Amino acid sequence: MNYTERLSNVTVLGAAGKMGSGILLLTALEMVDLSLKPENRGKVFVINAIDVSSEALAGLMRYIRAQALKAAEKKTVQLRAVYADRADLIDNEEIIMQYVDDVMVTIRPSVNLEVAYNSTLIFEAIKEDPELKVKLLSQLDKNNSHKPWYFTNTSSIPITQLDEKANLGGRIIGFHFYNPPAVQKLVEVIKSAHTLPEVEEFALQYAKSLRKVVVPSADFAGFVGNGHFMRDALHGIGEAEKFAKDVSLPEAIYMINKVSQDYLVRPMGIFQLIDYVGVDVCQYIMSVMNPFLKDEDLHSDFLDRLIGQGVLGGQFSDGSQKDGILKYEKGRPVAVYNPDTKKYDLISDFQASCDEKLGAMPRSIQPWKSVAFSGKSEDMLKTIFDEIKTMDTVGARLAKEYARRSKEIGLQLVADKVAFAEKDVNTVLLTGFFHAYGPINNFLD
Amino acid sequence: MVAGYNTISLGTGRKEFNPKKPRPGLEEYIREAGQGVLKQIGGAKNVDESVIGNFIASRFNRQGNLAAFMPYIDPDLRYKPAVRVEGACGSGALALATGIRSVLAETADVVLVLGVEVQNTVKAIYGADILAAAGWAKDRKEGHAYYFPGKFSDRAKAYQEKYGKEKPREAMAQWYVNAIENARLCPTAQEYHNSSEELQSCGMMNPNPRGFVDSLNVYDCSKVSDGASAIAVVSEEGLKRIGIPKSEAIEVIGMGQAEDDITKPPDDPTILATTREAVRKALESAGITKEQLGTVECHDCFSIAGILAVEAIGFAPHGGGAEFVIQGNTKRTGKVPFNTTGGLVGWGHPTGATGVHQAITIWEQLTGKAGDSQIPITAERPYGLTINMGGDDKSLVSIVFKKAE
Ligand SMILES: NC(=O)c1ccc[n+]([C@@H]2O[C@H](COP(=O)([O-])OP(=O)(O)OC[C@H]3O[C@@H](n4cnc5c(N)ncnc54)[C@H](O)[C@@H]3O)[C@@H](O)[C@H]2O)c1
Numbered sequence: 004m005n006y007t008e009r010l011s012n013v014t015v016l017g018a019a020g021k022m023g024s025g026i027l028l029l030t031a032l033e034m035v036d037l038s039l040k041p042e043n044r045g046k047v048f049v050i051n052a053i054d055v056s057s058e059a060l061a062g063l064m065r066y067i068r069a070q071a072l073k074a075a076e077k078k079t080v081q082l083r084a085v086y087a088d089r090a091d092l093i094d095n096e097e098i099i100m101q102y103v104d105d106v107m108v109t110i111r112p113s114v115n116l117e118v119a120y121n122s123t124l125i126f127e128a129i130k131e132d133p134e135l136k137v138k139l140l141s142q143l144d145k146n147n148s149h150k151p152w153y154f155t156n157t158s159s160i161p162i163t164q165l166d167e168k169a170n171l172g173g174r175i176i177g178f179h180f181y182n183p184p185a186v187q188k189l190v191e192v193i194k195s196a197h198t199l200p201e202v203e204e205f206a207l208q209y210a211k212s213l214r215k216v217v218v219p220s221a222d223f224a225g226f227v228g229n230g231h232f233m234r235d236a237l238h239g240i241g242e243a244e245k246f247a248k249d250v251s252l253p254e255a256i257y258m259i260n261k262v263s264q265d266y267l268v269r270p271m272g273i274f275q276l277i278d279y280v281g282v283d284v285c286q287y288i289m290s291v292m293n294p295f296l297k298d299e300d301l302h303s304d305f306l307d308r309l310i311g312q313g314v315l316g317g318q319f320s321d322g323s324q325k326d327g328i329l330k331y332e333k334g335r336p337v338a339v340y341n342p343d344t345k346k347y348d349l350i351s352d353f354q355a356s357c358d359e360k361l362g363a364m365p366r367s368i369q370p371w372k373s374v375a376f377s378g379k380s381e382d383m384l385k386t387i388f389d390e391i392k393t394m395d396t397v398g399a400r401l402a403k404e405y406a407r408r409s410k411e412i413g414l415q416l417v418a419d420k421v422a423f424a425e426k427d428v429n430t431v432l433l434t435g436f437f438h439a440y441g442p443i444n445n446f447l448d
Numbered sequence: 449m450v451a452g453y454n455t456i457s458l459g460t461g462r463k464e465f466n467p468k469k470p471r472p473g474l475e476e477y478i479r480e481a482g483q484g485v486l487k488q489i490g491g492a493k494n495v496d497e498s499v500i501g502n503f504i505a506s507r508f509n510r511q512g513n514l515a516a517f518m519p520y521i522d523p524d525l526r527y528k529p530a531v532r533v534e535g536a537c538g539s540g541a542l543a544l545a546t547g548i549r550s551v552l553a554e555t556a557d558v559v560l561v562l563g564v565e566v567q568n569t570v571k572a573i574y575g576a577d578i579l580a581a582a583g584w585a586k587d588r589k590e591g592h593a594y595y596f597p598g599k600f601s602d603r604a605k606a607y608q609e610k611y612g613k614e615k616p617r618e619a620m621a622q623w624y625v626n627a628i629e630n631a632r633l634c635p636t637a638q639e640y641h642n643s644s645e646e647l648q649s650c651g652m653m654n655p656n657p658r659g660f661v662d663s664l665n666v667y668d669c670s671k672v673s674d675g676a677s678a679i680a681v682v683s684e685e686g687l688k689r690i691g692i693p694k695s696e697a698i699e700v701i702g703m704g705q706a707e708d709d710i711t712k713p714p715d716d717p718t719i720l721a722t723t724r725e726a727v728r729k730a731l732e733s734a735g736i737t738k739e740q741l742g743t744v745e746c747h748d749c750f751s752i753a754g755i756l757a758v759e760a761i762g763f764a765p766h767g768g769g770a771e772f773v774i775q776g777n778t779k780r781t782g783k784v785p786f787n788t789t790g791g792l793v794g795w796g797h798p799t800g801a802t803g804v805h806q807a808i809t810i811w812e813q814l815t816g817k818a819g820d821s822q823i824p825i826t827a828e829r830p831y832g833l834t835i836n837m838g839g840d841d842k843s844l845v846s847i848v849f850k851k852a853e
Contacts, residue, residue, distance in 0.1 A: 079593040094577040
């Protein structure tokens with residue numbers, strides 16, 4: 004079965020979810036592009052979009068239609084060539100609408116798992132629940148006579164475990180998109196102990212067609228991305244808790260968030276990132292990872308407490324940020340949650356005194372945006388960290404601690420053979436987390 | 449001609465432009481420009497008839513029968529004659545030509561001439577479909593997604609194949625730099641707010657054939673614009689009626705019109721043959737030579753069209769236009785300043801309004817009303833020339849002006 008045949012009948016499980024919808028979109032576009040090649044004319048391509056709620060599937064179809072339209076508008080120059088032999092399609096508009104139609108007729112939304120019994124490739128993106136994943140995968144595999152291949156999007160469950168428990172005989176690979184899949188360039192590819200070479204080969208070809216950046220990761224809970232992020236987050240939470248002996252917890256959170264964003268030149272502070280991913284999602288991923296760790300307790304009482312109080316973060320369906328540890332206005336943090344009073348404390352009330360405690364900002368510091376896209380970020384970062392190195396303010400000390408810890412986490416991932424190379428860790432943080440630099444660097448040496 | 453008025457050219461680049469917010473429609477533009485003229489000429493009662501030039505409101509705005517918008521400008525225009533003319537991007541100058549003919553035929557002494565286009569109603573990729581109507585519909589299927597950029601990209605490619613790659617690219621970049629530098633001096637220009645310090649390197653950017661066309665970059669292109677321009681075409685009698693001294697007006701000295709077959713590709717893509725013919729006729733009917741031109745408003749829908757226009761007028765031999773531009777001859781400080789308020793690349797290109805806007809710029813320059821854009825006009829070179837083009841060198845109007853005396 005070649006690449007095109009493998010992609011002729013596909014299923015996405017959990018298609019209406021955050022990740023599933025993006026995976027469905029990317030894969031449907033790839034399939035339609037294949038179907039429009041002259042050698043594939045007349046062949047039928049099908050992608051089943053399976054989820055539990057019909058209502059969510061209706062929303063999904065609207066989302067896919069809007070996204071397919073955007074995609075078509077972007078590549079109209081190529082599409083004119085693709086549809087050159089269609090005398091009835093003359094205007095761009097007609098060509099764009101035809102492409103959207105071609106995408107929509109490829110997708111079959113359904114709430115019944117049975118439609119997946121004919122698929123040769125199955126993307127799994129249901130919620131992060133090991134038991135449920137195993138249950139669905141084994142049920143599917145028992146009933147599907149085509150020996151399908153499985154691409155799981157799990158963030159933290161070892162692939163070998165899914166492979167063995169569902170009895171898949173190596174026909175599975177971790178294909179870990181970042182959120183949102185249609186935008187994020189990074190994919191972590193994780194082989195189980197048994198993954199068949201042809202499955203990996205196909206995965207790489209598929210990633211290449213989607214123009215994704217692939218980082219291989221060892222099959223260890225959390226892989227590279229969450230392996231770094233979860234520990235980095237725990238460090239930030241720990242620093243804030245230490246600090247909260249002198250100031251209120253919201254003040255401490257504000258300061259650590261500021262240091263991890265402004266001083267470290269990151270796109271967002273660590274507490275904002277936790278909100279972005281979801282407080283509950285972070286807690287859950289840690290809980291899935293934790294049993295696999297030997298001398299480490301990946302767990303936060305602070306997160307448990309927040310979740311207990313219903314503080315969850317995450318995003319609205321339009322992608323905007325929900326309130327979590329921080330409260331947002333127009334996407335910017337304006338207040339910090341106080342678990343003691345169960346209220347948000349306004350940042351503007353304590354900002355000045357906190358900034359004073361942190362001390363003067365390094366003069367060379369610039370916002371992440373102006374550094375990351377400057378084309379000379381290496382030089383700018385060197386200047387910034389050279390200055391931070393010589394400073395002894397509270398802010399500078401916290402920043403140095405933070406950067407050292409981040410590097411240590413990265414090196415540990417390599418030492419533990421979760422990542423196969425230092426550059427892989429850096430690629431994940433650069434591409435998947437949009438950092439302006441990798442954590443394994445010499446800026447503070 | 450007298451009493452010109454331009455609305456701003458609205459579109460990307462203007463601070464006021466936000467694609468997500470509602471914007472003025474055809475009505476508002478027509479009324480603003482029309483009233484802008486009427487105020488200067490003593491009101492609508494002085495107008496005998498009017499002409500409105502527009503390319504394709506029927507598709508951008510679902511609107512036909514535009515002549516009936518003239519009374520919307522002022523109730524005193526009700527029941528007076530009005531006509532809408534269309535010649536694609538050359539509609540504006542066709543409207544002028546129509547007004548001029550009426551005055552010459554002595555059927556009117558004061559004609560209100562207005563050009564308008566509102567294009568930002570659709571995304572550029574769909575706008576390209578609409579604008580493609582300026583070419584032959586039967587050629588659309590073969591054409592590029594961005595049909596007209598595709599046509600002029602083909603011309604640029606042919607020019608570069610014939611005369612080398614580097615110089616033409618450099619000249620196109622220089623054209624862009626000049627356009628923006630001029631637009632920055634004109635408050636109604638679409639690029640008025642442009643503060644980039646990297647104009648030259650923008651202009652030199654490599655074309656991106658995957659996303660756009662083979663031989664042009666986005667800076668080589670005129671803008672997608674909303675705007676209207678209006679001016680009064682009047683006889684000597686008419687001037688007296690509206691009470692404006694001759695010194696405030698410009699005189700039409702000569703005019704050349706030329707039309708080519710829309711179903712045929714150009715004989716030689718490196719030459720704007722119809723433009724050349726229209727300019728020749730205009731200069732001949734004016735009885736002057738190109739050396740007497742103090743300024744030119746040419747139809748630079750694409751930077752390459754500007755360079756080819758330089759050659760079509762005869763300022764440089766074929767293949768020499770690029771060098772002529774690189775040398776700075778078309779800059780505002782050069783031998784013959786071109787497009788002193790930015791042209792189509794810098795001021796903007798509300799298609800049906802462009803020809804009228806060109807005449808207004810010449811009126812402003814020759815009568816000393818150009819404000820920060822003002823260039824010196826000498827006694828040796830007292831004439832201004834406009835070239836307005838519809839389609840790919842198909843519908844041409846060229847007019848020679850001089851300050852009235
Ligand atoms: N959100 C992220 O940032 C992110 C990033 C990378 C990987 N992941 C992983 O992707 C997977 C999905 O995460 P998500 O964030 O998209 O979650 P989500 O909750 O948005 O989506 C899960 C979807 O699965 C559906 N579902 C649940 N049970 C089902 C069943 N039995 N059959 C069919 N569909 C079912 C749900 O209705 C929902 O639409 C998880 O494994 C997660 O760890 C998430």
